[in-house]
Amino acid sequence: xxxxxxxxxxxxxxxxxxxxxxxxxxxxxxxxxxxxxxxxxxxxxxxxxxxxxxxxxxxxxxxxxxxxxxxxxxxxxxxxxxxxxxxxxxxxxxxxxxxxxxxxxxxxxxxxxxxxxxxxxxxxxxxxxxxxxxxxxxxxxxxxxxxxxxxxxxxxxxxxxxxxxxxxxxxxxxxxxxxxxxxxxxxxxxxxxxxxxxxxxxxxxxxxxxxxxxxxxxxxxxxxxxxxxxxxxxxxxxxxxxxxxxxxxxxxxxxxxxxxxxxxxxxxxxxxxxxxxxxxxxxxxxxxxxxxxxxxxxxxxxxxxxxxxxxxxxxxxxxxxxxxxxxxxxxxxxxxxxxxxxxxxxxxxxxxxxxxxxxxxxxxxxxxxxxxxxxxxxxxxxxxxxxxxxxxxxxxxxxxxxxxxxxxxxxxxxxxxxxxxxxxxxxxx
Numbered sequence: 001x002x003x004x005x006x007x008x009x010x011x012x013x014x015x016x017x018x019x020x021x022x023x024x025x026x027x028x029x030x031x032x033x034x035x036x037x038x039x040x041x042x043x044x045x046x047x048x049x050x051x052x053x054x055x056x057x058x059x060x061x062x063x064x065x066x067x068x069x070x071x072x073x074x075x076x077x078x079x080x081x082x083x084x085x086x087x088x089x090x091x092x093x094x095x096x097x098x099x100x101x102x103x104x105x106x107x108x109x110x111x112x113x114x115x116x117x118x119x120x121x122x123x124x125x126x127x128x129x130x131x132x133x134x135x136x137x138x139x140x141x142x143x144x145x146x147x148x149x150x151x152x153x154x155x156x157x158x159x160x161x162x163x164x165x166x167x168x169x170x171x172x173x174x175x176x177x178x179x180x181x182x183x184x185x186x187x188x189x190x191x192x193x194x195x196x197x198x199x200x201x202x203x204x205x206x207x208x209x210x211x212x213x214x215x216x217x218x219x220x221x222x223x224x225x226x227x228x229x230x231x232x233x234x235x236x237x238x239x240x241x242x243x244x245x246x247x248x249x250x251x252x253x254x255x256x257x258x259x260x261x262x263x264x265x266x267x268x269x270x271x272x273x274x275x276x277x278x279x280x281x282x283x284x285x286x287x288x289x290x291x292x293x294x295x296x297x298x299x300x301x302x303x304x305x306x307x308x309x310x311x312x313x314x315x316x317x318x319x320x321x322x323x324x325x326x327x328x329x330x331x332x333x334x335x336x337x338x339x340x341x342x343x344x345x346x347x348x349x350x351x352x353x354x355x356x357x358x359x360x361x362x363x364x365x366x367x368x369x370x371x372x373x374x375x376x377x378x379x380x381x382x383x384x385x386x387x388x389x390x391x392x393x394x395x396x397x398x399x400x401x402x403x404x405x406x407x408x409x410x411x412x413x414x415x416x417x418x419x420x421x422x423x424x425x426x427x428x429x
Contacts, residue, residue, distance in 0.1 A: 051387050053379030054395035055342050056329065058369050063322040063359060064315045068264070069293075071231040071312040073304055075222035076296070079193045082215030083208035084186040085109060089218075096199045100191045100221060107200075107218055109208060111187035118180035125173030132166035139163045186210075195223035196302065224302050229261065229275060231293040231312050235284045238291050241317060261295040263304070264311040273298040277314060319356055323365040326397070329377040330355070330363050339369070340376040346389035348376065 083089075087109040094106050139159040146156040191197070201217050202208060208216040261275035275297035284291055295312070297304070304310075330353070331338050341351045353368030369375065377395040 050346055050389045050391040051379065051382040052393045053342065053348075053382060053390045054377045055374040055392040056325065056377050056395045057372060057374050058323045058325070058365075059371055060321045060323050063319045063324060063364050064260075065317045065319055065357065065364075066313050066315045066359075067233075067237070069231050069233050069312050069314060071229045071263075071295075071310050073297075073306050073308045073310060074228040074230055075195070075224050075306040076226050076228050077193050077195060077223035079191075079195070079221045080217055081106060081189060081192070081197075081219045081221060082210075082217055083109065083189070084210045084215055085114065085183050086209045086211070087111075087113065087187065087207070089202055089204055089206045089208055091204060092200050094197060094219075096197070098197060100194065100197050102191055102194045104191045105188055106191055106197070107189035109187040109189065111184055114180065114184040114187055118177065118184050121173065121176040121180040125170065125177050128166065128169035128173040132163070132170050135159065135163040135166040189218060191221055193221055193223060195221045197221045222306055224304070224306060225299045226275075227297045227299045227304055227306065228278075229263070229295040229297055229310070229312055231295060231314065232285075232288070232290040233293060235289050235291050238280070260315045261297065262313045263297060264313060270313070271297075271304070273300070319364060319366060321366070322356060323369055324359060324362040325365050325375060326377055326395075327358075327361055327363055329375055330365075337363075340380060340383075341369075342374045342376055342390060342392045346391060348383060348390060 089107060090110055091108040092106070093108065094100060094104070100106070139156075139162070142151055142156040142159045145151040146153055198220050200219055206216075208218070210216075261277055263271040263273075263275070265271060275295045278294045278296055281292040293314070295314070325339065329339055332355075336352050337355050338350050338352050340348050342348055351368055353365050356364040356366045358364065374392050376390075376392075379390065382390065
């Protein structure tokens with residue numbers, strides 16, 4: 001039995017119950033009026049025009065292959081605000097849960113001891129500078145005298161050494177002033193990064209320490225725009241995807257829309273912003289057999305929060321020369337998949353096709369159809385009423401989904417998760 005005969009029988013079995021019921025209804029109606037059954041509409045000798053059927057003119061294009069994976073949101077930057085000096089916390093000068101800017105003042109620690117230390121360091125520096133002035137003057141006076149043997153060489157060498165020692169004391173004093181200034185600055189705790197700050201971990205009056213576990217934690221700042229998405233994917237899916245790419249069955253996603261990532265909310269609707277894939281880990285987790293991926297997602301307004309578990313639809317490859325057909329236009333069976341093609345003269349014939357996978361409410365067709373052919377989407381039941389010729393009219397989708405039958409390179413239709421037996425991101429036939 002040929003493939004065409006198999007497809008014809010499949011469509012016949014699909015429409016037989018409807019055709020028998022329709023034929024019986026027409027026969028009873030005709031007998032009730034005392035007239036012979038009329039010829040099928042549009043058939044030879046029929047007086048009625050051919051029935052209208054909804055068709056779709058197919059045009060191959062590039063269809064992105066996507067898959068749904070689990071992911072968890074993570075702040076792109078996290079900074080722990082810690083005490084860098086020891087003292088009593090005097091004041092908190094931010095609102096908990098608010099957005100802060102880098103360098104904004106957050107806490108004030110008692111600065112009196114550090115101000116005193118700075119003043120002492122400055123006084124010691126002034127003393128060292130005075131000593132340097134004296135020793136430099138002595139060395140300068142001795143220099144011409146030693147040439148005239150008015151002073152001994154030993155006295156001159158001692159004056160030069162005293163000058164250099166005074167210079168070292170000045171340098172040490174300057175370092176002490178710098179250190180005291182830094183510690184005084186640490187008494188005012190500022191935000192290291194911009195982001196959203198959480199609750200204060202200490203209250204006014206608490207003693208904080210810069211030496212306890214790296215410093216007493218004061219607060220945590222998280223940058224949530226953009227967010228990172230930590231994704232896991234089966235190592236088998238990654239391997240199948242790479243094999244399909246190597247065999248030329250799929251093309252790697254490229255261009256401005258490469259590796260586009262979309263987050264699905266709890267209600268199944270996609271998040272308003274699309275992300276991008278940053279990298280795929282090179283190692284497999286031995287405990288789970290999965291590979292880690294990371295994506296970056298814009299999060300204006302902070303609608304999504306770190307730590308949330310989400311479903312992620314990620315585009316990893318593309319099918320070139322593919323056609324998107326509504327699922328209602330395709331008959332799937334154990335003998336294969338097929339559609340009804342309307343010829344230029346209005347005749348209808350079944351056609352076997354090859355399906356690569358699914359994308360939303362559409363099948364991805366990679367074989368069996370030629371550009372410009374018309375595929376019947378609605379009206380197949382009219383064929384069982386005896387119609388031999390039909391009148392094709394453009395099919396109008398009921399929803400505002402992306403146009404079927406054509407696959408622009410920048411299509412924004414949604415893809416379904418692929419079975420484990422198919423390459424990652426693609427459904428099996």
